[in-house]
Amino acid sequence: MTIRLVLAGCGNMGYAMLSGWLKSAKLEPQAVFVVEPNAELRQRAEHLGCRTAAEASAIPANAVPDLVVIAVKPQVIREVTAQYKRFGDGRTSFLSIAAGTPVATFEEILGELAPVIRCMPNTPAAIGKGMMVVFSNPLVSDDVRRFVAELLSASGVVTAIDDEGLMDAVTAVSGSGPAYVFHFIEALTVAAEKAGLPAETAKLLALQTVFGAASLAAEADEEPGVLRQQVTSPNGTTAAALGVLMGGDRLTKLVTEAVEAARLRSIELGK
Numbered sequence: 001m002t003i004r005l006v007l008a009g010c011g012n013m014g015y016a017m018l019s020g021w022l023k024s025a026k027l028e029p030q031a032v033f034v035v036e037p038n039a040e041l042r043q044r045a046e047h048l049g050c051r052t053a054a055e056a057s058a059i060p061a062n063a064v065p066d067l068v069v070i071a072v073k074p075q076v077i078r079e080v081t082a083q084y085k086r087f088g089d090g091r092t093s094f095l096s097i098a099a100g101t102p103v104a105t106f107e108e109i110l111g112e113l114a115p116v117i118r119c120m121p122n123t124p125a126a127i128g129k130g131m132m133v134v135f136s137n138p139l140v141s142d143d144v145r146r147f148v149a150e151l152l153s154a155s156g157v158v159t160a161i162d163d164e165g166l167m168d169a170v171t172a173v174s175g176s177g178p179a180y181v182f183h184f185i186e187a188l189t190v191a192a193e194k195a196g197l198p199a200e201t202a203k204l205l206a207l208q209t210v211f212g213a214a215s216l217a218a219e220a221d222e223e224p225g226v227l228r229q230q231v232t233s234p235n236g237t238t239a240a241a242l243g244v245l246m247g248g249d250r251l252t253k254l255v256t257e258a259v260e261a262a263r264l265r266s267i268e269l270g271k
């Protein structure tokens with residue numbers, strides 16, 4: 001079968017996206033060629049039905065994929081992208097999910113004909129609940145834009161931006177964001193245990209509370225601030241807790257500081 005998509009790097013994020021695409025049947029597994037040096041990670045892709053290899057040189061010489069997805073660490077992006085230069089004649093489009101790395105880096109390595117899309121996904125993509133933000137260079141055709149949007153929509157919500165400069169902020173908010181939420185679940189679990197709940201109950205309550213609140217915020221017509229007020233009885237228990245979290249804008253300031261640290265790191269990774 002023709003190779004439609006090459007995935008370079010099948011680690012945490014590459015695998016999360018690949019599994020979403022195959023689950024949604026947007027792609028046939030046999031049409032995907034995965035390049036991944038780690039044998040265990042290669043095996044995961046093989047179990048999904050994909051063809052795999054440890055090196056890009058193993059991709060059949062006559063292959064002209066529609067899309068090469070670059071899903072390796074920003075630190076090796078130049079070296080890895082250079083291995084796909086032979087697909088830079090304009091027939092194949094490139095999709096990078098690397099934090100920080102600008103489209104110009106790919107244009108410089110692949111040449112002036114390469115259509116390049118930069119995408120910032122997040123790990124909930126593995127269960128179709130991801131947030132994917134895309135930016136494309138002018139060489140990406142409408143057909144490829146549609147194909148990529150359709151593919152990515154299998155992983156969750158897709159939105160496009162036309163100012164690449166915002167990608168570092170996007171990375172800091174939705175790319176890294178799941179980790180902030182996972183950490184909040186961890187913190188609420190610790191607090192629940194400190195308050196006397198057994199470990200299993202503490203974990204259940206923390207997880208279901210975050211899940212329920214996020215689902216309600218997504219489905220309700222009210223803004224999150226209104227939903228918060230609906231929980232907060234005058235002089236009640238929630239008001240006591242929010243006094244700690246919101247006093248002096250404590251949590252907002254902390255989260256803003258964290259997002260700024262991630263944004264600055266994204267800029268650094270792109271250099």
Ligand SMILES: NC(=O)C1=CN([C@@H]2O[C@H](COP(=O)(O)OP(=O)(O)OC[C@H]3O[C@@H](n4cnc5c(N)ncnc54)[C@H](OP(=O)(O)O)[C@@H]3O)[C@@H](O)[C@H]2O)C=CC1
Nearest residue numbers: 008009011012013014035036071072073074097098099121
């Ligand atoms: N994790 C996340 O939540 C998100 C990650 N990203 C971006 O996704 C990219 C990948 O991140 P992540 O999945 O977390 O990283 P991982 O390290 O989990 O995955 C990258 C994989 O690429 C492999 N690799 C190294 N060299 C090559 C090569 N020459 N060809 C093919 N594969 C290679 C690595 O193998 P080995 O380890 O043996 O080197 C590794 O298995 C990064 O650029 C990151 O910025 C974007 C959004 C969210």
Ligand SMILES: O=C(O)[C@@H]1CCC=N1
Nearest residue numbers: 098099171175176177
């Ligand atoms: O931590 C990182 O650098 C990557 C990018 C966004 C999420 N994970």
